[in-house]
Amino acid sequence: MPDSLTRAVRWDTVVGALLLALLLSFGCVDGFGNALNLSFLLGNTLPIALIALPMTLLVVAGEIDLSVASTAGLSGAVLGRLWNEGLAIETIIPLCLLLGLACGLLNGLLVTRLGLPSLAVTIGTLAAYRGIAQIVLGSDAVTDFPARYLDFASGRVGGSFLPQAFLPFLALLALAVVVLHATPFGRSLFAVGASEEAARFAGIRVKRTKLALFACSGFMSALTGVFWALHYASARYDNATGLELSVVAAVLLGGIDFDGGRGTLGGALAGVFLLGALQNVMSLVNVSAQSQTVVTGVLLVVSVLGPRAARQIGGVRRSV
Amino acid sequence: MTHPPDPGPAPVLALKGVSKSFGAVHALRDVCLELLPGEVHALAGENGAGKSTLIKTLAGVHRPDAGQVLLDGEPVVFHGPGDARDAGIAVIYQEPTLFPDLSIAENIFMGRQPKRALGRIDHRATRAATAALMKRLGVGLDPGRPARGLSIADQQIVEIAKALSFDARVLIMDEPTAALTGSEVARLFGVVRTLSAQGAAVLFVSHRLDEIFQICRRVTTLRDGARIADEPLAGMTEDDLVRRMVGRDLAALYPKQDATPGEVALSVRRLTREGVFTDVSFEVRRGEIVGLAGLVGAGRTEVARAVFGVDRWDAGEVEVVGRRLPRGAPSTAMAAGLALVPEDRRAQGLVMGMSIERNIGLTGLRTTVTAGLVDRRAERSRSLDWAVRLQVKYARIADAVSTLSGGNQQKVVLAKWLATGPKVLIVDEPTRGIDVGTKAEVHRLLSRLAAEGVAVLMISSDLPEILGMADRVLVMHEGRLTADIPRARATEESVMAAATGRAAV
Numbered sequence: 001m002p003d004s005l006t007r008a009v010r011w012d013t014v015v016g017a018l019l020l021a022l023l024l025s026f027g028c029v030d031g032f033g034n035a036l037n038l039s040f041l042l043g044n045t046l047p048i049a050l051i052a053l054p055m056t057l058l059v060v061a062g063e064i065d066l067s068v069a070s071t072a073g074l075s076g077a078v079l080g081r082l083w084n085e086g087l088a089i090e091t092i093i094p095l096c097l098l099l100g101l102a103c104g105l106l107n108g109l110l111v112t113r114l115g116l117p118s119l120a121v122t123i124g125t126l127a128a129y130r131g132i133a134q135i136v137l138g139s140d141a142v143t144d145f146p147a148r149y150l151d152f153a154s155g156r157v158g159g160s161f162l163p164q165a166f167l168p169f170l171a172l173l174a175l176a177v178v179v180l181h182a183t184p185f186g187r188s189l190f191a192v193g194a195s196e197e198a199a200r201f202a203g204i205r206v207k208r209t210k211l212a213l214f215a216c217s218g219f220m221s222a223l224t225g226v227f228w229a230l231h232y233a234s235a236r237y238d239n240a241t242g243l244e245l246s247v248v249a250a251v252l253l254g255g256i257d258f259d260g261g262r263g264t265l266g267g268a269l270a271g272v273f274l275l276g277a278l279q280n281v282m283s284l285v286n287v288s289a290q291s292q293t294v295v296t297g298v299l300l301v302v303s304v305l306g307p308r309a310a311r312q313i314g315g316v317r318r319s320v
Numbered sequence: 321m322t323h324p325p326d327p328g329p330a331p332v333l334a335l336k337g338v339s340k341s342f343g344a345v346h347a348l349r350d351v352c353l354e355l356l357p358g359e360v361h362a363l364a365g366e367n368g369a370g371k372s373t374l375i376k377t378l379a380g381v382h383r384p385d386a387g388q389v390l391l392d393g394e395p396v397v398f399h400g401p402g403d404a405r406d407a408g409i410a411v412i413y414q415e416p417t418l419f420p421d422l423s424i425a426e427n428i429f430m431g432r433q434p435k436r437a438l439g440r441i442d443h444r445a446t447r448a449a450t451a452a453l454m455k456r457l458g459v460g461l462d463p464g465r466p467a468r469g470l471s472i473a474d475q476q477i478v479e480i481a482k483a484l485s486f487d488a489r490v491l492i493m494d495e496p497t498a499a500l501t502g503s504e505v506a507r508l509f510g511v512v513r514t515l516s517a518q519g520a521a522v523l524f525v526s527h528r529l530d531e532i533f534q535i536c537r538r539v540t541t542l543r544d545g546a547r548i549a550d551e552p553l554a555g556m557t558e559d560d561l562v563r564r565m566v567g568r569d570l571a572a573l574y575p576k577q578d579a580t581p582g583e584v585a586l587s588v589r590r591l592t593r594e595g596v597f598t599d600v601s602f603e604v605r606r607g608e609i610v611g612l613a614g615l616v617g618a619g620r621t622e623v624a625r626a627v628f629g630v631d632r633w634d635a636g637e638v639e640v641v642g643r644r645l646p647r648g649a650p651s652t653a654m655a656a657g658l659a660l661v662p663e664d665r666r667a668q669g670l671v672m673g674m675s676i677e678r679n680i681g682l683t684g685l686r687t688t689v690t691a692g693l694v695d696r697r698a699e700r701s702r703s704l705d706w707a708v709r710l711q712v713k714y715a716r717i718a719d720a721v722s723t724l725s726g727g728n729q730q731k732v733v734l735a736k737w738l739a740t741g742p743k744v745l746i747v748d749e750p751t752r753g754i755d756v757g758t759k760a761e762v763h764r765l766l767s768r769l770a771a772e773g774v775a776v777l778m779i780s781s782d783l784p785e786i787l788g789m790a791d792r793v794l795v796m797h798e799g800r801l802t803a804d805i806p807r808a809r810a811t812e813e814s815v816m817a818a819a820t821g822r823a824a825v
Contacts, residue, residue, distance in 0.1 A: 182693045184685035191682055195671045200630055201662050202682040202736070203651040261673060 015254055015270040022277050031284055035161035043154065043163045043231060045276030047072070047240060049269070050169060050224045051247045052254075053176040054217040056268040058118075059251055060180065061213055062193035062260030063111065066122040068221040069243035070129035071103045075225030077133035080142030080235030089146055097222050103129055104218020108211040118214075126244065133237040142235040153230035165227060172220075177265045185209070193260025242293070249296050250275040253303035275299065330393055332357050332521045333378065333409065333490045338387035340373055347373035349545045350387070355490055355521040360512060362532040362553070363525045365542035366565055366755035367725045371525055374542065375492055378523070379411045380404030410483030411492045414499065414753070416475040420468035425450035427467050428482045453481040456518070457511045471616075473504035477511055484515075491515060492523045497531055498753050501615045501781055502816060509535050527755060529558045530784065543567055566757050573760050574788025577767050581791070582606035585775035586658070586744040588627060591636035596622045597799040600636070604744065604775040609766060611790030611810075612779040614819045618796040620779045621663055624746050628660040629653045641743050654683070657743035661733050661750060663779070665726075669733035672722040676714055677703040679721050680736045687740075706735035711761065727758030734765065745769060748779040763789055783812055797821040 027033045051068045058065055075096040082092045103125070110121045155164045180186035191199040192206050200206050224243075229235035254271025256263030275296070282292050331354040340348040348370045355361055365371050376382045377389065380398030388395045391407055398404045418427045425446045426433070434445035450463035459477055461470075467478065476496055483491060493512070497505045512535060516522050524536055532539060533553055541548040541564040548564050562573075586604040591597070597619035604610045612620050625631045627638050629650040638645045640656040650660075662668035670679050680703035681688065688698040704717055710731045714724060721732055730750065737745065747766065751759040766789065770776050780786050786793055793810045795803040795818035803818035 178693070184689055184694055187678075187681075187685055187694055190678075191671050191674065194673050195667065197668050198671045199682075200650065201628075201660065201668045203654040204682075204685075205651060261671070 015267055015274060019270050019274045019277070022274060022281075029281055029284055032281060037280070037284070038161040039156050039163055041276055041280040042161070042166055044280065045273060046163065046165060046169060046231075047224045047228055047243060048246050048250055048276060049272045050172070050220055050227065051217075051243070052251050052268050052272045053172060053265070054213065054220045055247050055251050056254075056256055056263065056265055057176070057180055057186075057189060058213050058217055059256045059258065060193050060260060060263050061189040061210060062196065063118040063210060063213065064122065064248065065104075065107060065118065065214060065217045065221075066244045066248070067103065067107060067125040067129055068217060068224075068247060069240045070126045070133065071100050071218055071221035072225030072228060072240040072243065073237060074103065074129045074133040074136070075100050075222035076229040076235045076239040077137035077237045079226055079229050080140065081136050083142055083145060083235070084140075089149060093226055096226050097219055100218040100220070100222020100225070101215055102218070103222070104215040105211070107218065108214030111214065112207040112211050130237070130241070137235070137237045139237070142229075143233050145230060145233065145235075149230050150233050153227055154233070165231070173265070173269065180265055189213075190261055193257075193262075195261070245293070245296055245300065246275060246279075249300040249303060253299055253306070255306075258304055271303070329357055331355055331390070332392060334390040334393075335374070335377065335384075336388045336390055338374075338377060338384040338389070340377060340382055340385050346545050348377070348384070351542070351545070351547045353540055353547070353550070355523055357489070357519045357521050358516050359538065360516050360522040360524055360536045362536035362539040363523055363542065364529075364532060364539050364561060364565055366757050367727050369542040369565070369755075370545040371542060372494075373545075375411065375494055375523075375525070378404065378409060378490075378492060380409070405486055405488075408487055408489040409492065410480075410486060410488035410490070411494060412476055412479050412483065412496055414495045415472065416479045418467040418470070418475055418478060421466060423464050423466055424461055424470075424478050424481075425463040427478055428453065428485055449485070450481065453484050456484065456514070457481060458514050459507070459511060471504060472499045473508055476508060480511060480515070488520070490521045490523070492525075494525050495527065495753065496524075497526055497528060499616070502783065503615070503820070505531065527753065527759075528782065529561055529756070532561070533558065541565055562756055565755075573756070573763065574785070575760070575764050575767050576609070576789050577771050579607040579609075579770050579791065581608040582773060585641055586627070586777065587639040588623075589637050589639075591623065591626065591633050591638065593622065593626055593631065593633045597626075597796070600796075600801050602794055602801060602804065604777050606743070606773045606775050607770050608791050609770045609776040609778055609789055611786035611793040612777060612796065613781075613783065613786050613793055613815050614796035616781060618819065619799040620796050621748055623796070624660060624748050624777070624779060625662075627653075628658060628746065630660075654740060657741075659683075659737035659740055659742035659745050661737055661745070661747040663748035663752070665729055665733050669736075670721050670729060673720055675718045676707060676712065676721050676724070676732055677717045679732055680706055680739055683736050683740045702739055703735075706739045707732070710735045710738070710765070727754035730754050730758070730762065734762070738769070742774060744775045744777070746777045746779070749781065750778065751780070751782065751785060783815060786810075786815065787812065795819050 031037055055065065078099055079092055079096050082095065083089065107122055107125055110116050111118045152164055156162060157164055180189065188199065188204045188209060191202065191204060192209055196206055225240065228239050250272040251268050252258055253274060254268035256268055278295065279292055282295065333355045335351055335353040338348055338351045351374060363371055363374065373382060377384055380401045380403050389398065396407065428450055429446050434442040436442045447463040454461050457477060457480065461474060461477065467475065496508060500508065512522055526532055536553055538551065539553050539561065540550045543565060582605055584603045585606045589601050591600045600623055614620050622631065626633045629645065629648050629652065632648040640653065640658050643656045645653050645656060666672060677700055681699045684699060684702055685694065688695050688702055707714065707717060712728050712731045712735065714728065721729060724732065751762050766776055766778065778789060787810055791807050793805045793815055794801055795815055797819055798821065802821065805814055
């Protein structure tokens with residue numbers, strides 16, 4: 001099969017095209033195209049996008065972190081609690097991020113030192129971290145954060161539809177792209193994900209690599225938790241509940257192979273915004289939240305099947 | 321052994337003018353083959369000569385584009401492997417796939433166990449039938465024993481017993497000995513001789529020429545999909561056979577150059593990993609090829625893995641060019657100049673889904689870097705350079721390494737490690753399952769590396785390879801080093817004696 005044709009049926013290309021089609025067609029949906037809605041769309045998708053960055057790296061390396069939403073919730077709960085205790089927000093935020101790092105490290109240590117499967121470990125910590133969040137904050141909702149921070153988290157750049165928080169995200173995205181696709185570290189992730197044993201025999205420090213990824217995932221989840229609390233001006237223990245489903249669905253939809261070793265951040269990003277746009281449109285046409293979850297679940301299954309089908313069409317010659 | 325009466329019995333299974341193409345590749349061209357009852361027939365040829373396609377055609381996996389498969393002289397069409405099995409054709413593959421937690425008897429009668437009332441499995445009858453099969457084969461495997469932990473040789477015997485339980489009259493053995501040691505091969509051959517004496521026709525495929533001469537009476541040689549010869553082996557030499565296979569005179573299979581050993585490059589002292597190997601000490605000097613022989617399970621591979629750092633050791637020390645290595649740190653070992661070409665190239669040597677370029681590039685991620693980023697141009701030129709130097713046959717360097725033949729995959733593994741410029745190279749079964757031509761190339765390469773001053777430690781179960789290539793032979797037995805034999809005194813007898821623990825030299 002000629003190179004160009006192979007490339008044309010690459011899964012992330014499919015997603016990109018699909019995304020474009022959606023944007024065009026949903027331009028016809030009433031209220032979709034206006035600046036306010038677009039800024040809602042981007043703002044609401046940002047948490048998924050932020051966590052999708054480390055999740056992409058993890059899945060490429062053959063692991064997964066399902067505790068991300070709980071870590072975000074815990075980070076938000078700690079933010080609220082410490083704010084109630086009267087600490088300065090400039091002190092609290094770094095503490096929250098450190099906490100996220102610790103949560104991620106714990107996941108990573110359980111996976112690398114004890115050799116447990118990450119799926120099991122992070123389902124466990126998914127429950128545990130959320131439980132701790134509830135202990136920390138109870139059923140309170142903390143809303144009285146400083147206006148400067150709330151404004152940043154929900155504000156827009158000038159008069160445009162672009163949320164302010166989108167700019168730091170773009171910087172993080174660029175960083176992640178470089179790390180995954182251009183550094184030796186990122187290159188080794190593909191080897192680890194495709195064949196951990198061969199990676200070890202090539203002198204790649206597999207455990208250290210995975211530990212770093214989990215730590216990174218915890219950190220980004222905590223950052224997302226802080227953003228979430230400020231963006232919606234509400235720190236509750238159940239913030240971001242179920243977000244891991246959206247993140248995993250988006251990443252897999254973006255063509256990151258669940259078995260590891262394959263995928264691009266471009267694809268993952270397309271998956272994230274495709275999912276975000278879908279959720280936004282469903283809200284606009286008054287689809288209930290429950291039905292939206294059903295759609296996300298179906299997408300998750302489709303996204304696991306999709307890349308396989310695309311690869312079969314594209315032929316097995318393609319390599320990573 | 322019974323000999324078929326003249327003027328010769330009718331063939332049980334035959335191919336007549338069979339051709340098979342895959343796209344533009346002519347895998348088989350007008351091939352004829354006759355398998356006679358009571359005869360062990362060898363199928364020889366380099367990788368890619370069409371042996372696998374021929375076997376799959378006999379086994380009902382492929383259907384010929386032209387020509388006929390004849391069973392007892394009658395043309396038949398196999399619509400799938402089930403048809404071939406029902407016709408009494410059984411294939412024994414290199415690596416049997418048994419259910420590890422089921423007993424030998426259950427494995428043999430999987431899905432068709434004798435039943436008692438209410439559909440309950442009759443375990444006693446299953447075992448009795450298995451015991452009868454084992455008796456026919458002349459082996460003493462306990463039918464009730466789980467398959468887990470059986471050696472590959474015993475697993476193959478179970479597969480043969482299974483074939484017999486289907487009343488197989490034709491047994492096709494596809495490189496059955498690739499993973500076996502000398503004594504296991506002898507045992508397997510005993511079974512094969514028993515079977516052929518009972519009238520079975522056997523087709524035997526092996527890259528080990530000495531085995532073909534040991535067990536077979538006739539040989540059919542394939543080259544580029546065509547039959548080159550069908551002749552009795554009596555009176556032929558290994559060189560004759562190799563010439564038929566490669567179509568030209570092959571430079572010596574073991575082109576060992578004389579080398580003057582220099583200073584010590586690898587020094588292993590009192591290395592112990594509990595329960596695996598004990599008190600292993602040896603040195604490899606620059607310019608030297610040291611063979612490491614022993615039976616499978618003697619701990620050779622385990623020592624290599626520990627030295628490289630993939631496994632940890634419990635006591636002892638390892639030095640590479642005077643630098644002490646920490647335990648369990650392959651990256652440090654690499655930096656010190658150590659390279660390991662592991663025994664399992666598919667699982668350990670290569671990332672199968674990755675390109676040739678990236679596989680070779682994996683060992684250079686620290687060196688082909690500019691400002692912290694992978695320098696793709698440098699990576700590509702490094703990979704291309706080594707792929708070309710080792711004459712890897714590929715279409716594009718960006719193709720997945722899984723598209724290459726076994727021999728070429730092995731060259732990619734070698735390229736990947738030679739690209740690191742190692743001072744000490746450990747190769748574990750460097751020529752297992754690769755064809756004669758590539759094998760000679762690998763040997764030439766190892767010899768040249770040694771001449772250039774690399775210290776080579778070569779683990780091999782192929783005794784002629786060890787004797788032909790090594791300046792010195794270390795032998796392991798049950799986790800201990802039992803002999804250090806200089807080239808001049810190394811013979812099959814002296815090595816095997818040490819490997820089986822009969823004598824310490």
